[in-house]
Amino acid sequence: MEKNLVEPVPQFIPQHLICPLTKKMFVDPVKTAYGTVYxxxxxxxxxxxxxxxxxxxxxxxxxxxxxxxxQDMKKRVMDHRSRQIRF
Structure with a gap:
């Protein structure tokens, strides 16, 4: 049985890029009247x-x-993803 020679490296995702409901990085972030992003x-x-x-x-x-x-949060997410792709 062949093993992968390189283990995938877990990616660090800053907490402010994670939805408090889904616990996943934003794809389509929206902000409420209270200033919370989901x-x-x-x-x-x-x-x-x-x-x-x-x-x-x-x-x-x-x-x-x-x-x-x-849109500001969406840009932050896209910036983070583009930095991850480079490495």
């Missing part, structure tokens, strides 16, 4: 059942029209 699909799923910001908690109402694309 992955779009994850927060949309949450808002189907709950009308509040998951990290802010109940009492902090949130609706679909309160989320906006976070």
């Amino acid at each position: 992955e779009r699909k994850a927060i949309e799923e949450h808002l189907k059942k709950n009308q509040y910001d998951p990290l802010a908690g109940p009492g902090n109402e949130l609706e679909m029209n309160d989320i906006r694309a976070d």
Whole structure:
């Protein structure tokens, strides 16, 4: 049985690039009225059942029209990925 000669190196992902709901790096980040950034699909799923910001908690109402694309975060993610590809 042949073994790989090179083990894959785990990649470090800065915490600010990770969605607090999915625990994965952002693909389509959106920001809430409370300033929290989530992955779009994850927060949309949450808002189907709950009308509040998951990290802010109940009492902090949130609706679909309160989320906006976070282009700054998307750029940070793309910059991080491009640096990872180079190495």
